[in-house]
Amino acid sequence: MDWLMHWLPEGVSTYSGTVDGLFKLILIVTGVAFVLTEVLLVVFAWIYRRRDGRRATYTHGNNTLELIWTIVPAIFLVFLAFATARGWKTIKGTIPATDEVVTVTGQQFSWEFRYRGVDGAFDTPDDVVINDELRLPVGKPVKLRLRSKDVIHSLFLPHFRLKQDAVPGLTIEVWVEPTKTGTYEIACAELCGFGHTTMRAMLFVLSAEEYAAWLAEAQAAVVPPAEPTAGAPGATETQQQAPPA
Amino acid sequence: MSEHKTPFIRKYIFSEDHKVIGIQFLFVSLMFMIVGGLLAMLVRWKLGFPDQPVPLGAHLPFLAENEGHIGDDVYNMVFSMHGSVMIFLAIIPILAGAFGNFLIPLMIGARDMAFPKLNMLSFWIAVPGGILMASSFFVQGGAVQTGWTSYPPLAAVEAYTGVGLGQNLWIISVLFLGTGSIMGAVNYITTIVNMRAPGMHYFRLPLTIWALFITAVLQLMATPVLASALGMLLFDRTLGTHFFAPTGGGQVLLWQHLFWFYSHPAVYIMILPSMGFVSDILATFARKPIFGYKAMAFSLIAIAGLGFVVWGHHMFQSGMNPALGTAFMASTMVIAVPSAIKTFNWLGTLWRGQIHYTPAMMNAMAFVSTFVIGGLSGIFMASTPVDIFIHDTYFIVAHIHYVLFGGTLFGIFAAINYWFPKMFGRLMNEAVNKVHFVLTFSFFNLTFFPMHILGMGGHMRRISDPNQYDFLKPWQPWNEFISINAFLLGATQFLFIANFCWSLFKGKKADRNPWRANTLEWVATSPAPHGNWGDQVPTVYRGPYEFSVPGVAEDFLPQSSPVSVPGHAPAGAAARA
Amino acid sequence: MPTPPRTVTDPGPDNSRVGTMVFLMAGSMFFAGLIGAYVVLRYGGPVWPPPGMPVLPVGLAGGSTAAIALSSLALRRAIRALRGLDAPGTRRWLGAAAGLGVLFLGLQATQWSRLLSRGLEFAVTTYGTTFYVLTGAHAFHAVSGILWLLVLVWRQRELWVPERRRRAIEAGALYWHFVGVVWVFLYVTLYLI
Ligand code: HEA
Ligand code: HEA
Numbered sequence A: 001m002d003w004l005m006h007w008l009p010e011g012v013s014t015y016s017g018t019v020d021g022l023f024k025l026i027l028i029v030t031g032v033a034f035v036l037t038e039v040l041l042v043v044f045a046w047i048y049r050r051r052d053g054r055r056a057t058y059t060h061g062n063n064t065l066e067l068i069w070t071i072v073p074a075i076f077l078v079f080l081a082f083a084t085a086r087g088w089k090t091i092k093g094t095i096p097a098t099d100e101v102v103t104v105t106g107q108q109f110s111w112e113f114r115y116r117g118v119d120g121a122f123d124t125p126d127d128v129v130i131n132d133e134l135r136l137p138v139g140k141p142v143k144l145r146l147r148s149k150d151v152i153h154s155l156f157l158p159h160f161r162l163k164q165d166a167v168p169g170l171t172i173e174v175w176v177e178p179t180k181t182g183t184y185e186i187a188c189a190e191l192c193g194f195g196h197t198t199m200r201a202m203l204f205v206l207s208a209e210e211y212a213a214w215l216a217e218a219q220a221a222v223v224p225p226a227e228p229t230a231g232a233p234g235a236t237e238t239q240q241q242a243p244p245a
Numbered sequence B: 001m002s003e004h005k006t007p008f009i010r011k012y013i014f015s016e017d018h019k020v021i022g023i024q025f026l027f028v029s030l031m032f033m034i035v036g037g038l039l040a041m042l043v044r045w046k047l048g049f050p051d052q053p054v055p056l057g058a059h060l061p062f063l064a065e066n067e068g069h070i071g072d073d074v075y076n077m078v079f080s081m082h083g084s085v086m087i088f089l090a091i092i093p094i095l096a097g098a099f100g101n102f103l104i105p106l107m108i109g110a111r112d113m114a115f116p117k118l119n120m121l122s123f124w125i126a127v128p129g130g131i132l133m134a135s136s137f138f139v140q141g142g143a144v145q146t147g148w149t150s151y152p153p154l155a156a157v158e159a160y161t162g163v164g165l166g167q168n169l170w171i172i173s174v175l176f177l178g179t180g181s182i183m184g185a186v187n188y189i190t191t192i193v194n195m196r197a198p199g200m201h202y203f204r205l206p207l208t209i210w211a212l213f214i215t216a217v218l219q220l221m222a223t224p225v226l227a228s229a230l231g232m233l234l235f236d237r238t239l240g241t242h243f244f245a246p247t248g249g250g251q252v253l254l255w256q257h258l259f260w261f262y263s264h265p266a267v268y269i270m271i272l273p274s275m276g277f278v279s280d281i282l283a284t285f286a287r288k289p290i291f292g293y294k295a296m297a298f299s300l301i302a303i304a305g306l307g308f309v310v311w312g313h314h315m316f317q318s319g320m321n322p323a324l325g326t327a328f329m330a331s332t333m334v335i336a337v338p339s340a341i342k343t344f345n346w347l348g349t350l351w352r353g354q355i356h357y358t359p360a361m362m363n364a365m366a367f368v369s370t371f372v373i374g375g376l377s378g379i380f381m382a383s384t385p386v387d388i389f390i391h392d393t394y395f396i397v398a399h400i401h402y403v404l405f406g407g408t409l410f411g412i413f414a415a416i417n418y419w420f421p422k423m424f425g426r427l428m429n430e431a432v433n434k435v436h437f438v439l440t441f442s443f444f445n446l447t448f449f450p451m452h453i454l455g456m457g458g459h460m461r462r463i464s465d466p467n468q469y470d471f472l473k474p475w476q477p478w479n480e481f482i483s484i485n486a487f488l489l490g491a492t493q494f495l496f497i498a499n500f501c502w503s504l505f506k507g508k509k510a511d512r513n514p515w516r517a518n519t520l521e522w523v524a525t526s527p528a529p530h531g532n533w534g535d536q537v538p539t540v541y542r543g544p545y546e547f548s549v550p551g552v553a554e555d556f557l558p559q560s561s562p563v564s565v566p567g568h569a570p571a572g573a574a575a576r577a
Numbered sequence C: 001m002p003t004p005p006r007t008v009t010d011p012g013p014d015n016s017r018v019g020t021m022v023f024l025m026a027g028s029m030f031f032a033g034l035i036g037a038y039v040v041l042r043y044g045g046p047v048w049p050p051p052g053m054p055v056l057p058v059g060l061a062g063g064s065t066a067a068i069a070l071s072s073l074a075l076r077r078a079i080r081a082l083r084g085l086d087a088p089g090t091r092r093w094l095g096a097a098a099g100l101g102v103l104f105l106g107l108q109a110t111q112w113s114r115l116l117s118r119g120l121e122f123a124v125t126t127y128g129t130t131f132y133v134l135t136g137a138h139a140f141h142a143v144s145g146i147l148w149l150l151v152l153v154w155r156q157r158e159l160w161v162p163e164r165r166r167r168a169i170e171a172g173a174l175y176w177h178f179v180g181v182v183w184v185f186l187y188v189t190l191y192l193i
């Protein structure tokens, strides 16, 4: 089975193993069902092809068999449901306590990543705001707060097994803990208009020190605008066509 | 029944005869299927050869201004219309409209539908629906670019896509088609409940009828909810309401709940009839009773019932409460059980049969093999954590096509092969259809199986150019491979189209019962006359699958044959049971 | 020869009745969709009604409820008369039901105009939109029901009721009761809860 799993991109978050493990489990269960049914089909197709002088067996079914092929798949499915529920709870249950928070805002057609400024609060003029580049520290859970300015987008970090829609009107919180430094791609996975294909961003996972240094520098570089504007998404001017209110 | 005096327009255009209406639906939907197929070719061109202009593209609307290249917005339009046309204008109308109409009265032994006028209306309201959808290509701004799912706000605000009238036409078109489908459902249900021939009790109905009956119930209960949602979307677009706009107190996810409340049952609307056809065809050509008739009927009911409580599995990543996600995951897992029952009963039907390899049988067996693949990929997506990764990737696209093409369309090919003689009084050419089958089955798998692998690689759906992403660049050779097979798959369909047209006029004449089958439609002449049965409606003495009954010389025993079988209860007594 | 089996269906099954009931299931789902949307919007939002928006007139709508309930009762009498082969009675009670239906519509219209004048606009808040859409969709169904009843009254002049019309009356009655039941649901969800 493992050679099959290599089709998946390298998993580099704490829960990528959970996702991949479930994938593998389901691959095994469905693989057995697949081989069983297809082999039976092919074998029957061959053995029971029409031959002269033979008659088909007259039978309307068999209740024991019906019971078996109801209960056996049901057992496997209940088992898969429990395994799934456990994995889902690991990922979605509670967000680990963390002080690393990034507000991610989708808009046609770019991602805005917003870090707290030196004041330690969001949506203030000294926020660090960067488009299409996300930097995260390795080995530390990070909370992402997803919003959207216009239509539904979906933050997709393939290597981290993270995908979450960003929905206008909602703030959706997800978390991720990178396990490996490096450069990765971020995609938009929900159809959001003609620029959907190109709504790409980069993710740099840095070591803790690099990250701290970068953030400090970025915070220092922020020049608060002369007249403070409310920084809340939605209140900021949208460069794209704004929806009629 | 003054057949001779009916003027042409009443007989073929505004006909109230269920068979004519069914055939009208068949022709129109097959046309739309060709349109949907051609759009798919454009999709595959763009994905396989993103840098080359479409052959002859310089002469096509939308592509001409771009030297034959498919722009990103045009790409969105192309796949959105591909999905919409295939689902709303091809598959659903063929299954329910064409086969539902044609088969229900014939297979239950009625002379026509309960409400012939309403039936005619259901076709003539679908036609403007089709015209509206097709015409949306030609209006200012072009056709929809929001997928077949039309999620707001993208679909609710013109400025986000630049598509104005096209989106409104899409909404109105689907409203028309939905209204037609509700009318059809009312008719089918009433007909099956009220107009069965003497002796045709529920558990003597062929599984095709069971399937069409349950499908009608799904259409009846689900389509009105879609209608209400479409109305809201139209109001948001035209009257400035805020159902789906958070700025005015609306809820973006409301649309998804309402849409999938319809569209998940709709995917079963798109598979159950095919399951019915396949059950009948497998039994007929294995010359064996269907294995577990009642289990088959009850599992149809179970699929339909559960189908109403799984819609949230399309929304695991939408921002819906994760606890709700767990509930929908569990119900989705459960729905695989009745599908398992069906699969194993089909295999049981083949077991110790006498399999006659007609094209209908080949397609029906292909249905079983590919439906299993499509169904099993559904289990991956039902598993919420796995779906985080594969949601909105080609894994889903592979699933869609394994169930809808691999399942439904093979079922439709089987059904056309099987009932063609009853519709037109002639047989299709078997040799050509066998070649068509072998090629279609091969190219189908070569096209769509690799999509699972693309999906595992994280390849998003609905993107026009995966090469934008470094992690997808290695997949380009696969995309080319898929595209080439898709073109071959598309080209193969001309064999079928040619055979279809040729056989209409030149095919071998068929007698009443060319397949030596048991169900009532084979009692009528081929093609069946107006009123179906001549003077006397047939009487039903037994179930539909009495093949190879011991003690009977022939290997089939029609439902309407009054012979008593030695060693069995007399037919009359069985009928009273 | 075996004895011919028992007939499952009698020769003249009442398709119109079955068909109407089936159709009304679709109708119920349509309103279920709308009510579902209403519930999501109402309980998904912060305050209901939004500040500055008028409260719905429970009393006036209670009048509507009474009118449509009485109308349904009148229709029951019409059906009783019909089954008792009393053609003039059928006609009279059908007329009464239609009249009460018109009264219901009149009360609804009063309500709309009063709310509009108090500033409850159609498109501005979801509060207003859901109210007008739900009551409007219902009124649309009521109008078609009343027209159906009026046509029956208009046609029914003989001293007997022909079979076709008997079916039309029975089907119309089912439909009208449905319109009434939906209204009661709306009254409870929109005004009372
Ligand atoms: C005919 C159409 C059809 C059918 C029949 C199905 C059947 C199923 N579908 Fe599918 N589905 C679609 C059409 C269909 N689907 C479409 C069009 C979409 C995409 C919509 C869009 O976004 O555009 C979709 C999307 C879709 C999703 C959303 C994915 C996403 O967007 O992230 C999910 C998630 O759970 C899902 C699950 C299932 C399941 C569990 C079944 C089950 O019913 C399958 C059951 C069958 C089997 C399991 C096989 C037989 C059983 C056995 C051999 C027994 C042994 C098995 C085990 C022990 C496991 N489907
Ligand atoms: C029944 C439904 C159906 C069918 C048959 C098909 C058929 C095909 N589909 Fe389609 N597809 C969908 C339903 C279907 N699709 C849906 C719902 C979507 C999602 C859309 C969305 O995201 O919104 C989709 C999306 C989709 C995508 C993803 C696009 C994207 O996300 O970017 C791709 C990409 O390869 C694709 C390819 C194909 C191909 C190559 C075929 C080929 O099989 C086509 C081959 C040609 C034919 C099948 C036509 C042949 C004609 C006949 C047989 C009629 C015979 C006529 C007479 C006898 C007169 N489809």
Ligand code: CUA
Pocket: A106, A107, A109, A152, A153, A154, A188, A189, A190, A191, A192, A193, A195, A196, A197, A199
């Ligand atoms: Cu943003 Cu797709």
Ligand SMILES: [Cu+2]
Pocket: B263, B264, B267, B310, B311, B313, B314
């Ligand atoms: Cu579904």
